[in-house]
Amino acid sequence: MYSKGVLLALALAFAGCGENSNVPLAGDIVAVAVEANETAFYATEQVQMTATAGYTHDIPDRNVTENVTWYESNNTVATVDAVGRVSGAGTGGDVEITGSYKQFGDSVVLHVYALETVQIIAPELNVPQEQTLQLQALGTFEDGTELDVSDSMLWILGNAGESNATLEQNGTLYTGDANGTLEINVTRYDVNASIRINVTP
Amino acid sequence: MVTVCLGILQAEPTVHFGVGGIAATETFKVHNPLQDTQEQSALLQGVQIKAGYGDIRAYAVEADLGYGRYDKNIFSGKDTDYIYFDVSLIKAFDFDFGFYPFFKVGFGTGELEIRRTLTNSISSGSFFAGAGLYVPVGLGFDLELSGIWRSKSWEDLDMIGAQVESTSSLFEPYLGINYRF
Numbered sequence: 001m002y003s004k005g006v007l008l009a010l011a012l013a014f015a016g017c018g019e020n021s022n023v024p025l026a027g028d029i030v031a032v033a034v035e036a037n038e039t040a041f042y043a044t045e046q047v048q049m050t051a052t053a054g055y056t057h058d059i060p061d062r063n064v065t066e067n068v069t070w071y072e073s074n075n076t077v078a079t080v081d082a083v084g085r086v087s088g089a090g091t092g093g094d095v096e097i098t099g100s101y102k103q104f105g106d107s108v109v110l111h112v113y114a115l116e117t118v119q120i121i122a123p124e125l126n127v128p129q130e131q132t133l134q135l136q137a138l139g140t141f142e143d144g145t146e147l148d149v150s151d152s153m154l155w156i157l158g159n160a161g162e163s164n165a166t167l168e169q170n171g172t173l174y175t176g177d178a179n180g181t182l183e184i185n186v187t188r189y190d191v192n193a194s195i196r197i198n199v200t201p
Numbered sequence: 202m203v204t205v206c207l208g209i210l211q212a213e214p215t216v217h218f219g220v221g222g223i224a225a226t227e228t229f230k231v232h233n234p235l236q237d238t239q240e241q242s243a244l245l246q247g248v249q250i251k252a253g254y255g256d257i258r259a260y261a262v263e264a265d266l267g268y269g270r271y272d273k274n275i276f277s278g279k280d281t282d283y284i285y286f287d288v289s290l291i292k293a294f295d296f297d298f299g300f301y302p303f304f305k306v307g308f309g310t311g312e313l314e315i316r317r318t319l320t321n322s323i324s325s326g327s328f329f330a331g332a333g334l335y336v337p338v339g340l341g342f343d344l345e346l347s348g349i350w351r352s353k354s355w356e357d358l359d360m361i362g363a364q365v366e367s368t369s370s371l372f373e374p375y376l377g378i379n380y381r382f
Contacts, residue, residue: 019279019281020271020272020273020274020279020280021274022273022274023274023278024274024275024276024277024278024280025229025231025239025241025274025275025276026231026233026275026276026277026317026358026365026367027233027234027236027360027365028277028317028318028360029318029319029360029361032361053360053361053362055233055234055360057233057236058236059233059234059235059236059360060235062234062235062360062361062362062363064361064362066362067361067362068361101361102319103318103319104318104361
């Protein structure tokens, strides 16, 4: 009786040893694809990367931008953050941006145009006290393109002295209540420009 | 649990070992992301060995180690070995019929070998309850016939920011033989 039981058990086990050929019920991942909303951009701008997972079983593709790990091939050209936002880092050139999840990954090569020069444009250089003046930073990139980079630069107000003059980070200058000369600087990526505004009575 | 332990202490407990097999149709429910739940049945065939302590006429505790295969792929294109482990509490009765009916409840865990892109195994947890008979055949041996209803919950499968969620259930008939010292 014992041997019959063992034989039955073994028969049951070996009956299921072949490989199954049906399509599994659970879907699986096919690939992760990465794309950028621009393949070339100016250093003061940003590009948004998107990662999309593709699946079997007609499961709709899914945006997995915030699930993948992003990294750049050269952080002197551009850097990418955890949500796939790419920012120029100063140097122009090509940079490969990769989004990966375990063994899945995909890359896109982006070209960054470096900022070469910047100049500050002021509507006038002699301005009365307590006036507001909109300054503009005009950048020139390595491909010769000129763009308003006012919102991308660091604006610095020098030698304000006793004056209550202020300078906002979009280039808006308040001349304050004292006569004198205000020195305005803009800088980014070691590209600088300066201008002097004379505050008059 | 306390009742079982007290029952074992009051009875004439012995150690027993057993071997047996199961063949059962298991119904899977798999929920892929952004899709309706899908169902499929697969035949599970397996063998298991067990060790227990207790009285064939009263209470016992058992641990089972099993190996099985499904006749269909559920979680991947190559589902293969299923190893499972159960712990059971048993209450048997002696009605002088020449066999001993029993109830059993328990829980288990298992691991199925699969071939997915991100993992090669999926684990399961289960609860079960059922009933059966011990039929003594002499020389310390007894045949065991039982059936349990088992509910399994399977590990979620990674789909990158989403999961495949799966459950299954089955009525699991068992035929085996035990030896009691």
